[in-house]
Amino acid sequence: MLVLALDTATPASVAAVAEVTDDGMRGLAERRTVDPRAHGELLAPQISATLDEAGVRLREVGAIVAGLGPGPFTGLRVGLVTAAAIGQALRLPTYGVCTLDALGRTAGPGRVLVATDARRREVYVATYQDGVRVGEPDVCRPAEVRVDADRAVGEGAIRYSEVFGLPIDERVQFPPGAALVALAADRIRAGAPGEPLTPLYLRHPDAVASASRKHVLQ
Amino acid sequence: MPDEPLVLGIETSCDETGVGVVRGHTLLADALASSVDQHARFGGVVPEVASRAHLEAMVPTMQRALDEAGVTLADVDAIAVTAGPGLAGALLVGVAAAKGYALAADKPVYGVNHLAAHVAVDTLEHGPLPEPAVALLVSGGHSSLLRVDDLTAGVTPLGATIDDAAGEAFDKVARLLGMGFPGGPAIDRAARDGDAGAIAFPRGLTAPKDLAAHRFDFSFSGLKTAVARWVEARERAGEPVPVSDVAAAFQDAVCDVLTAKAIDACRTHGVRTLVIGGGVAANSRLRVLAEQRAAKAGIRVRVPRPGLCTDNGAMVAALGSRLVAAGVAASPLDLPADSAMSLTTVAVAG
Numbered sequence: 001m002l003v004l005a006l007d008t009a010t011p012a013s014v015a016a017v018a019e020v021t022d023d024g025m026r027g028l029a030e031r032r033t034v035d036p037r038a039h040g041e042l043l044a045p046q047i048s049a050t051l052d053e054a055g056v057r058l059r060e061v062g063a064i065v066a067g068l069g070p071g072p073f074t075g076l077r078v079g080l081v082t083a084a085a086i087g088q089a090l091r092l093p094t095y096g097v098c099t100l101d102a103l104g105r106t107a108g109p110g111r112v113l114v115a116t117d118a119r120r121r122e123v124y125v126a127t128y129q130d131g132v133r134v135g136e137p138d139v140c141r142p143a144e145v146r147v148d149a150d151r152a153v154g155e156g157a158i159r160y161s162e163v164f165g166l167p168i169d170e171r172v173q174f175p176p177g178a179a180l181v182a183l184a185a186d187r188i189r190a191g192a193p194g195e196p197l198t199p200l201y202l203r204h205p206d207a208v209a210s211a212s213r214k215h216v217l218q
Numbered sequence: 219m220p221d222e223p224l225v226l227g228i229e230t231s232c233d234e235t236g237v238g239v240v241r242g243h244t245l246l247a248d249a250l251a252s253s254v255d256q257h258a259r260f261g262g263v264v265p266e267v268a269s270r271a272h273l274e275a276m277v278p279t280m281q282r283a284l285d286e287a288g289v290t291l292a293d294v295d296a297i298a299v300t301a302g303p304g305l306a307g308a309l310l311v312g313v314a315a316a317k318g319y320a321l322a323a324d325k326p327v328y329g330v331n332h333l334a335a336h337v338a339v340d341t342l343e344h345g346p347l348p349e350p351a352v353a354l355l356v357s358g359g360h361s362s363l364l365r366v367d368d369l370t371a372g373v374t375p376l377g378a379t380i381d382d383a384a385g386e387a388f389d390k391v392a393r394l395l396g397m398g399f400p401g402g403p404a405i406d407r408a409a410r411d412g413d414a415g416a417i418a419f420p421r422g423l424t425a426p427k428d429l430a431a432h433r434f435d436f437s438f439s440g441l442k443t444a445v446a447r448w449v450e451a452r453e454r455a456g457e458p459v460p461v462s463d464v465a466a467a468f469q470d471a472v473c474d475v476l477t478a479k480a481i482d483a484c485r486t487h488g489v490r491t492l493v494i495g496g497g498v499a500a501n502s503r504l505r506v507l508a509e510q511r512a513a514k515a516g517i518r519v520r521v522p523r524p525g526l527c528t529d530n531g532a533m534v535a536a537l538g539s540r541l542v543a544a545g546v547a548a549s550p551l552d553l554p555a556d557s558a559m560s561l562t563t564v565a566v567a568g
């Protein structure tokens with residue numbers, strides 16, 4: 001089955017087309033553009049270009065996989081609403097996967113810290129053992145991360161490398177489309193029902209209930 | 219007419235997720251999901267709360283609109299979406315969704331101006347707009363006077379608020395008087411039992427020296443402060459605050475300036491049609507005063523029903539329908555959301 005994968009939870013806009021078979025999968029095309037402020041502009045043309053490169057028409061796709069984050073909210077929503085809209089229009093199942101899991105899976109064997117940039121001097125983090133997540137993803141200041149790993153990946157790990165004090169694998173910065181698809185491959189093969197794409201925000205909106213009114217008379 | 223364009227419109231510039239379907243000038247569906255209740259305790263729209271709500275509401279609101287209209291995405295000729303102005307993060311949800319639907323259904327997408335859409339929606343009730351027209355758009359987010367010569371080509375801004383939007387002033391005064399959010403309907407209700415002449419509140423930018431530089435501009439910040447001072451002075455003196463009178467006098471001050479300047483704009487530009495839109499257009503005093511003054515000046519007032527004055531998807535679809543009918547080129551797929559989109563842009567060019 002042909003699968004479209006999208007992720008906008010990091011500064012990269014990722015679009016990929018892969019084929020999932022009974023016993024494996026193969027990537028057909030993948031495009032990635034790194035610009036933290038341009039997901040909204042870049043993603044749709046990139047989907048189009050990736051499909052063209054793969055020689056696939058959107059109506060031939062059978063499932064959509066989207067990175068649910070965690071990631072900076074405004075960009076994250078672009079990928080999710082795009083995936084949801086395409087899924088609704090073509091009546092395709094949509095599957096959400098954790099963006100950090102795609103990085104952790106790509107990082108390979110060993111104990112690995114995955115960190116992406118959460119802005120405001122914070123990182124989204126999770127620890128992986130042989131590509132499988134240990135515990136829940138979190139958001140916190142780099143200094144607050146409980147480091148229990150041999151190396152680190154992700155653009156957050158590069159940015160705060162001095163704080164983590166771990167060797168960095170700089171080849172793994174953004175979630176590869178193939179890893180996103182691989183994380184959902186079992187569900188795709190089983191023909192599992194799709195799910196609403198609910199973002200992993202991990203933070204509450206900044207909003208303060210309005211205080212009592214200000215006085216104007218001195 | 220079967221050859222009239224069938225257009226889907228998506229609106230997410232503030233706290234309403236709207237999807238509308240229009241064929242020509244005919245409204246087929248207007249589905250809406252509002253996050254207004256989630257903002258009430260903050261006394262104003264919280265952008266991140268609004269953006270989250272748009273993402274959750276997009277798919278179900280789209281489904282309701284398509285079902286209500288009895289059409290599928292494959293049937294539509296184009297998808298229009300508010301590209302600006304508005305809250306950046308909120309706009310982006312609608313724009314990205316529109317592109318997703320456009321890609322999937324292989325349809326052209328039009329990124330349109332929210333204010334021009336407020337004008338276009340009136341055609342759904344009152345038919346083609348006689349041009350040139352003057353439009354007064356008043357809501358919690360905007361207070362603008364525009365000249366419309368050709369809605370599909372561009373709109374000329376004549377004036378706008380230099381501080382608070384009119385609807386914002388209603389919200390702030392309502393809070394001052396212990397009423398809920400949004401404040402417009404609450405003030406309107408309270409004002410019915412009040413005496414508008416009981417208190418003389420200031421009319422911003424109406425003095426001769428202000429008119430020289432700001433003939434068609436508005437200012438509501440001074441009025442809001444004047445109301446606050448008046449109410450506080452009463453409270454300090456231990457006297458009860460006549461809430462209805464304050465509401466009526468405040469509402470009258472706002473509507474007096476809005477209608478006086480709108481009629482002046484029509485006269486100055488030799489225009490005989492005034493369109494009023496935006497949430498504040500639902501205000502009963504504004505409607506009455508506009509009718510009275512326009513009648514005297516020989517001007518026809520067009521105000522859509524309240525449900526079409528506030529933000530919705532139908533207005534975006536209505537403008538999209540005009541653009542398709544006029545043969546305007548669609549927007550490119552890298553169309554950005556533009557929170558400060560200029561009025562001279564009705565649709566983002568391809």
Ligand SMILES: [Zn+2]
Binds near residue numbers: 332336357496
């Ligand atoms: Zn509006």
